[in-house]
Amino acid sequence: MLLITQTTSTNMWVSPPHHSQGEDSIRNHNGFVSFIKFSRISRLSSNAYNSYTTVLPSGFSKQPINQPIRDFNTQIRKFCEMGNLKMVMDLVSNAKKSELELATYCSILQLCADVKSLDDGRKVHSIIDSSDIGIHNALGPKLVFMYLSCGDLTDGRRIFDKIANEKVFLWNMLLNEYAKIGNFEESIILYEKMQELGVEANSYTFSCILKCYAAKKSVAQGERVHGYLLRLGFGSYNPVVNSLISFYFKCGRTDSACKLFDKMCDRDVITWNSMISGYTVNNLADKGIEVFIDMLTMGIRVDLATIISVLAACVNIGVISLGRSLHAYAIKAGLNKEITVNNILLDMYSKCGDMDSATQIFHNLGERSVVSCTSMIAGYARDGLSDKAIALFHEMKMEGIKPDIFSVTSILHACACSGSLENGKELHNYIRANNMDLNVPVSNALMDMYAKSGSMDDALSIFSQMPIKDTVSWNTMIAGYSKNSMPNEAIHLFVAMQQELKPDIITVTCVLPSCASLAALDRGREVHAHILRNGLALDNHVSNALVDMYVKCGALVLARSLFDKTPVKNLVSWIVMIAGYGMHGFGREAIAAFKEMRKTGIVPDEVSFISILCACSHSGLLHEGWRFFDIMRNDCKIEPKLEHYACMVDLLARSGKLSKAYGFIETMPIEPNAAVWGALLRGCRIHHDIKLAEKVAEHAFELEPDNMGYYVLLANIYAEAQKWEEVKELKERIGRHSLRKNPDCSWIEVKGKHHIFVDGVNSYPQAKKIDSLLKKWSTKMKEEGYFLRLNYALTKGEQMQKETTFCGHTERLAMAFGILSLPPRKVIRITKNLRVCIDCHEVAKYVSKMVGREIVLRDSNRFHQFKNGSCSCRGYW
């Protein structure tokens, strides 16, 4: 009775724990307790009764005006109690709208919610809408409840916003639904709105809002909730304190979590379990296992979640032995029939690489759940067995197991790995049809699938339609653009992201290759600054990507000093540095680095040999190249690939050993590709061997008939030998193919902005100034006796110029633009999409001397550093 009197006090509903129990007790006084406890149908009846009694004026129900209508409503409610929705719907659809009472609608909606029948719920809603009963009564909240229970958050919210709401229950439910789909922001906004409106939060609210703040890593806000709930007296109510513990763990505040745990006097099994899983997510799984041992020694009841948490700890440490003993423990404890235990055991084995044990558990399962199937699918996907994953997905659907967001993301991952766009698109339809596309991880997985299948347009359309994006969403798009050679888009998105979210380790490692590919040094420096500000530099992937970026932006010294600071150098770190030296023409340094790497005990792989052989070829180190080729084959037992052969052919051909190179190609155990022949063809150009060039070129043409580069090369070889008739014939031959060549373009970064010069586009910034500067150079160069092949070609015929060299000379425009725009003494850094043209190379040499500036040009093959009239490539390009 004390409880009843308390109901008059407004404070009563916020002071736990007695309160939640109090609510039940009050209902118990209504005499429903035994029904509530024992049957779902009784629960339905109690709900119907509650609505019925609350809405009708007292006395009204006992004096029906119209007996048939009364009986009709009673009949429908009877079927509701029995859970016979089909019968209910039949009666409803045959009824006149005016015959249905409020309480009847409430019962039907409750039943729809209970059996999660959205279709019927919608039908009832439309009947309500077309009647004049209105929703500004008990029906409004009931409708919201129905929609939310049936998983239709959109419609639930729409009605929620229409009706006045001071009932905390509905707010909590809405908060939870948003949290479930990962829209924590909306939950937080709703929570703030609750406070504005004076809707007082209860323990349910706090549990949910703490989960949201944990997900957003909003430590300060969570701490504020902590203070608030203490003031309201929830400080020793287990559901709330347990929520606080997991909040602190999820935010990485292990200390705060432990402090709460230590102070608790009435820990329950959930508290203990929270400690074990909390330690695990903070990569302190060993401490979690200690907690488990404490539990055992203190004789605390262990439950299913405990075993599962400890197994998760095992997965985290990767100690399969401990997992196996827990497996044995679970069998002894009779828990091996529990599907959840089997699921995590299955997952543990699959994550620890023991797919056989995983499969064995899977096949011995009495009953498969969506989780078991998903674990297997994920395991198959991890092993690259996409077909098996997809087959299992269809199999589970056939078995009647409804895929959830986890299975859908897993299977999308499998599609992404195998690039099976068709399966992926089919899944996309399934996801739309099942309203899963509001879920953030699902959308992320979809974007990833499209990105990995090369369809960035589809990925973008999902991305731009996502109301909520998390870090993974942005990272997926940025990575997609980077990997699909759309560096501008990647960088653009990286910039946009910073308005919304903080880039993490993944973001920076994804965007750095884009900076590298554009040679966007200023942008790369900004990313570097972000890395330093946020302490991301210690990560190995990050530091390797940074070194690579600086290398490819031409800042080799900076790259080396960063490389030296990398605390743990792995194989990739070394490869980046060796390749870096190589493309800058520092063959000796590359070799030194290679030796250094071997001294540290790192075993080179085939990629490291590509980088060292390329380094040798860029520096013309023939003997050294051969030595590495032998080491690779004989010492490291690595079978050479096409890339290795191409390097060797390049080395031989450049040094004039053309016939040896030809013989080398003929004895290759694998079929040579166009690149291998192309290397020899370039050698033929250097050494003016037209006869061999013609023979070699035919191989290249045959293997890559659409590649313009090889025709251009041969045309230039003819032009340089003044064989104009052959040039003409070749031109005719080219004309028969419908070849499209990448337009020649060069770009330069000035104050963080890219200025691009494209062949054939005659409008560019400062055009007049650039043209007159180029003219000035040309005159002066002639005076000083520079010999330009371009001019030579021109004397034979005005029209020959472009057709023979096939160069738009855009690098020359960029060079002039740089000198006009950059402050004195600043290095002119130009990037070009094709190989540099011979004449522009000459111009650059000359300009570097004349204006006393250093010019760094990165072409599609390597770096050229022009200084005081000479180039670092020494002709090796």
Place this chain on the structure above:
DNA sequence: ATAGGGTTAG
């Protein structure tokens, strides 16, 4: 009627 720990995903 909604919540706190545990399995599956990006």
